[in-house]
Amino acid sequence: MPIPRSLLSRETPTDHDLRVTQGTWPAGLRGELVISAPHPATFDGPHPFFGEGMIYRLSLQPGTFGAGPDEFAWRQRRLDTPSARLRAARPDVFTPTMMGVQSPYGVVNAANTAPLPWGDRLFATWDVGRPVEVDPVSLRFLGDVGHRDEWQVFEVTPQPLLPLVMSTAHPVIDPDRDVMWTVNTFWGQLHVVRWDGQGPVRTWPIEGALIPQSVHTITQTREWLIVADCAFKVEPQVLTGGDRTEPANHDGPVYLIRKDQIEATAPGQPVPCRTFRVAPENNHYYAVYDDRDGIQVLFEHTENAELAMTQRDGDLDALGRPCDPALRGLYGFPMSPDRTSLIAFDPDSGTMTHRAELRDPQRLWTRQLNAMDWSTEGMSRPTSYHTVHQGWRPEAITQRVLALYADRVDRSLWPSEETPPLVATASRDDMAVTATYELAMDDFPTSPIFVPTDPDAPGTSRYAGSDPGGHDGWVVVPIMNDGGFRVEVFDAADVSKGPVATLSKSAMHVPFVLHSAWMPRAVPAEDRPRHRFGDELARLDELPEDLARAARQVAADLDEGVPLDA
Numbered sequence: 001m002p003i004p005r006s007l008l009s010r011e012t013p014t015d016h017d018l019r020v021t022q023g024t025w026p027a028g029l030r031g032e033l034v035i036s037a038p039h040p041a042t043f044d045g046p047h048p049f050f051g052e053g054m055i056y057r058l059s060l061q062p063g064t065f066g067a068g069p070d071e072f073a074w075r076q077r078r079l080d081t082p083s084a085r086l087r088a089a090r091p092d093v094f095t096p097t098m099m100g101v102q103s104p105y106g107v108v109n110a111a112n113t114a115p116l117p118w119g120d121r122l123f124a125t126w127d128v129g130r131p132v133e134v135d136p137v138s139l140r141f142l143g144d145v146g147h148r149d150e151w152q153v154f155e156v157t158p159q160p161l162l163p164l165v166m167s168t169a170h171p172v173i174d175p176d177r178d179v180m181w182t183v184n185t186f187w188g189q190l191h192v193v194r195w196d197g198q199g200p201v202r203t204w205p206i207e208g209a210l211i212p213q214s215v216h217t218i219t220q221t222r223e224w225l226i227v228a229d230c231a232f233k234v235e236p237q238v239l240t241g242g243d244r245t246e247p248a249n250h251d252g253p254v255y256l257i258r259k260d261q262i263e264a265t266a267p268g269q270p271v272p273c274r275t276f277r278v279a280p281e282n283n284h285y286y287a288v289y290d291d292r293d294g295i296q297v298l299f300e301h302t303e304n305a306e307l308a309m310t311q312r313d314g315d316l317d318a319l320g321r322p323c324d325p326a327l328r329g330l331y332g333f334p335m336s337p338d339r340t341s342l343i344a345f346d347p348d349s350g351t352m353t354h355r356a357e358l359r360d361p362q363r364l365w366t367r368q369l370n371a372m373d374w375s376t377e378g379m380s381r382p383t384s385y386h387t388v389h390q391g392w393r394p395e396a397i398t399q400r401v402l403a404l405y406a407d408r409v410d411r412s413l414w415p416s417e418e419t420p421p422l423v424a425t426a427s428r429d430d431m432a433v434t435a436t437y438e439l440a441m442d443d444f445p446t447s448p449i450f451v452p453t454d455p456d457a458p459g460t461s462r463y464a465g466s467d468p469g470g471h472d473g474w475v476v477v478p479i480m481n482d483g484g485f486r487v488e489v490f491d492a493a494d495v496s497k498g499p500v501a502t503l504s505k506s507a508m509h510v511p512f513v514l515h516s517a518w519m520p521r522a523v524p525a526e527d528r529p530r531h532r533f534g535d536e537l538a539r540l541d542e543l544p545e546d547l548a549r550a551a552r553q554v555a556a557d558l559d560e561g562v563p564l565d566a
């Protein structure tokens with residue numbers, strides 16, 4: 001039973017102060033680890049991915065944010081978005097479903113998937129909602145990105161106050177233009193969205209760019225945006241409690257869009273693209289920012305994993321054993337070994353080349369997430385790519401999912417027994433594994449970050465060290481374990497040496513989290529014009545008076561800064 005049962009605990013998180021319990025904390029390691037997660041007390045639907053958003057923030061230098069001189073502040077807050085406030089005011093009218101939380105107000109924007117730093121600003125994102133800005137210190141909600149009327153709202157049921165916006169949990173910040181690029185899919189049509197950091201969003205439909213499933217990521221080079229169809233499949237009957245009838249698509253389109261063509265086109269007018277197809281399925285992909293030598297994209301395939309289906313009562317696991325009720329709600333882990341590929345695209349000739357692939361069925365199973373150097377320099381010339389893998393986990397695969405994927409799954413690749421979780425480093429040039437470190441069988445590593453050795457070095461961008469790319473610095477890995485939560489720090493140059501320092505606190509547990517990010521510092525958000533929920537009340541008259549009154553109160557509380565939990 002290696003998967004921690006505390007992973008799906010519904011215990012309300014609290015603040016903690018952690019101490020170094022092994023090794024020596026590196027002198028230069030600093031900044032903030034921020035993590036997005038669904039709030040466990042709102043894991044009340046069938047899928048924890050739809051719990052309301054919260055953020056954890058761990059300070060990487062001791063003695064800050066109220067922690068003692070030898071302690072590291074672990075702080076957390078449930079995001080007080082309009083969705084969360086409306087639900088707190090009228091919990092009786094919100095209904096969790098397999099695909100989100102519905103209400104007469106509309107659909108909850110959970111904002112629980114990824115923290116997105118932009119300089120000293122911090123956003124929280126979600127695939128089916130607008131990004132929201134939060135204060136990096138107080139973790140309070142500051143505003144949505146753009147007015148709802150500037151987005152294409154997927155309003156199949158009335159959404160007078162909470163619009164369902166099909167976007168992506170992974171927008172990108174353009175370092176040359178200082179803008180956010182993201183997407184808005186509407187009935188399968190892809191739109192690219194650009195936001196200057198305040199004011200309205202601007203959108204462009206991409207000619208001929210249809211999204212069969214969903215978009216979880218957008219990535220960029222200096223001149224191009226790249227958007228791929230992602231393997232989170234939503235069939236209509238699932239929205240009303242029905243079962244899936246088809247697996248996620250094995251391959252999907254990838255669209256390359258020139259930024260200068262967007263900039264030369266009036267918002268709302270179509271922009272052309274180049275279309276490719278990539279297999280197998282994926283959810284995360286990252287382009288090398290410097291495209292002078294061509295367009296290169298690293299694809300983290302999620303081959304035969306099923307993120308949209310979760311364990312439920314009566315399920316049997318991959319080995320035919322009854323699933324543990326403690327894991328109810330866990331999504332379908334990979335039934336095939338991890339596959340990561342490096343693909344070069346030539347938009348002029350329309351050709352693509354598989355430059356390298358990483359696959360090791362003996363060792364690399366269940367890639368969780370990665371740690372990369374997100375500085376402009378690091379994304380321009382990446383060197384190292386760090387990942388955490390949970391290992392082969394038959395208890396996290398149900399017979400229902402296996403039946404759906406049927407002969408797409410090569411069972412001869414399954415290891416004869418469970419394999420240990422790993423921290424791994426690969427070279428970005430050829431995807432060769434350069435170092436691995438085995439964790440304990442009952443560890444559950446998650447959401448690692450890369451921290452450069454000397455951020456803000458002279459002559460570099462804010463997030464870069466003096467030797468950028470991902471090899472010079474630390475890999476910081478939060479690790480869940482039923483015996484207690486801990487944070488391990490590895491030397492990014494050689495993770496195989498094992499952790500150089502460990503932070504922990506006895507009897508502390510952290511449930512399921514999603515993405516993380518590193519920020520060089522956390523300072524209070526600057527005053528600036530931001531979009532107000534109070535400006536989105538034009539359709540209040542569609543609601544019964546008691547619900548409308550609650551919405552007016554939420555708008556007033558947001559304007560006055562009344563805390564959600566007061």
Ligand SMILES: [Fe+2]
Pocket residue numbers: 113114169170216283284515
């Ligand atoms: Fe993601």
